[in-house]
Amino acid sequence: MAVVWSSEQILALAPDAGSVKNGKALATANKWxxxxxxxxxxxxxxxGSGKNPYQAQIDLTEPAFKCSCPSRKFPCKHGLGLFLLHTSHTNLFTQDALPDWVQxxxxxxxxxAQKKEEKQKAPVDEVAQAKRQQKRSDKVSAGIADLDLWLQDIISSGLxxxxxxxxxxWDGMAARLVDAQAPGLARRVRQLAGIANSGQADWASKLLVALSQIHLIIQGYQRLDNLSTELAAAVRSQVGWTISQDELLGSFQRGEVTSEQDDWLVMGKSLTEDANSNLKTQRVWLLGQNSQRIALILNFAVRNQPIDISWLPGSLVPTELIFFPSSYPLRxxxxxxxxAxxxxxxxxxxxxxxxxxRYRQALIQNLWLETFPLLIKDVTPSYSAGNWSIRDREHNYLPLELADLRGWQLLAISGGRSLTLMGEWNGRQLRPLGVWHDGGYWQANVGEVW
Structure with missing residues (x-):
């Protein structure tokens, strides 16, 4: 690979703190x-503890890991240790003839990869596909009608x-929407419970905003035929209609969606997990070097399934991106x-x-944006009255969603001087995902608040 992995970037691939510790311990020559x-x-x-040594291997093109150990973690401590050892002691990797188990x-x-490519090229049974979509559409419409009445009851009774x-x-309505195959709306309904019972002084205004957003999705979905193609796609996405990658590639070949060839800066990535479904969602944020276009790569995994770790934050990746249709195409x-x-x-x-x-302009085009990447230069970490923020050259401040310990770590990285910071903005706070400083990139541990 043209890109050089730092130990910080490798350790950011670890699934948990225990793997970080154990991976470091295995990054010594006498273990291998x-x-x-x-x-x-x-x-x-x-x-290891058994008779035969564990066989670990890393495909650097993604990267992808495989190990013969029984661990369910991905990557396991052996993969991390091997990667760290190579970064610090490349000269130890003297063999270049692939063993049979590696080959x-x-x-x-x-x-x-070849079978996946062949599958993408296979013709689609459009008649069968249309029948499946109509059946689901009927379910979604019925679920949305029930949701509309439920919202009216809430407003009539008072917040x-x-x-x-x-x-x-809350869960009853969310379950109804799951049955109706509208998972996007189900997720929003589940979030309402947390807002109503948050105990915050402004809970009522936040709940009203969340209810209003759901109401607009309902109204938009019931009027899809009157919306532009791009806005209709955004509404369908909020409901939970998904387009498979195969369908997207088919639309691209027919000239129905846009693409962008560029050198893409991997600004950062974050990982969240839905406690109800055990679904892990990874967001990888990209910025086109020439186009200045923002893009989002989504990856999903359930429970202990491995998740794509091929996008290295801080690197530059030449590729063509095909965008899902939307009023503000991001994904x-x-x-x-x-x-890279x-x-x-x-x-x-x-x-x-x-x-x-930049966020405001995006919100004008798609008012349902929940997170948006901000990349800001020459900002300095600041701490006041128990809260962390960043200060720019014009002495404006932006609040950070930052655990106290992570805040001090960020301040230590900066040395009290300015740096370039990237994070996810939710309209209230910025969650840092990575920083550039003194020629290096530091990434927050995926799945944690820095």
Missing amino acids: QNLGGTDRVLWGECQ DWIDKRSQT ADTQAQSYGF AVDRDRQD RQPETIPGDATIELAID
Whole structure:
């Protein structure tokens, strides 16, 4: 790979703090034997508690990990240790002839990629697809009609009554929407319970905003035929209608969706998990070096399933992105991705005001945006009265969603000087995901508040 992995970037791949600790402990030469590597793959054998050593290997093109140990974590401590060892002691990886167990794995990965490509090219049974979509459409319409009546009852009774409602009141409607195959609305309904019972002074205004957003989705869905193609796609997305990657590629080939060829800066990534479904969602935020276009790569995994870790935050990736249709296209998939490399310069908005204006313009086009990436240059971490924020060159401040310990770590990285910070903005606070400072990139541990 053209990109050079730092130890901080490797450790950011770890699934938890225990894996970080154990991976570091295994990044020593005396723990390994039969180390080898090529431009594509690394491998080594690590003696564990059993008779035979564990065989660990890394496909650097993504990266992807495989290990013969019984761990359910991905990557496991052996994969992390092997990767860290290669970063610090490349000279130890002397073998370049792939062992059979490594060659078999690489061959299987190539075969899987080929089958996926063939599947994408296979013709779609449009008649059967249309029948499935109509059946689901009927279910969704019925569920939305029930949701509309439910919202009217809440408004008629008054917001104060919602604080007396049990969790079952909210979960019952959410479950109804799941049955109606409208998961996007179900998620929003579940969030209402947390707002109503948050105990915050402004809970009523926040609840009214959330209810209003759901109401607008309902009204938009019931009038899809009167909306522009882009706005209708945004409304359907909020309801929970999804477009598979195969369908998206088909639309691209017919010229129905847009694409962008660029060198994409991987600004940062975050990981969230839905406690109700055990669904993990990873967001990877990209910025086109030439187009200045923002893009979002979404990856999903359930429970202990591995999740894509191929996008290296802080790197520059030449690729073509195909965008899902929307009134403000953000989500995309890539095709013909090339090797990543280190960026020569880091872009970003010069002030907080410019960054918020970029968010405002996006919100005008899609008012249901829940998170939006901000990349701001020359900001300094600031601490006051128990709260963290950043200050720009014009002495404007932006509040951060930051655990106290992580705040001090951020301040230590900056050394009290300005840095370039990227985070997810929710309209109230900025959650830091990564910073550039003194020529290096520091990434927040995925799944944590810095």
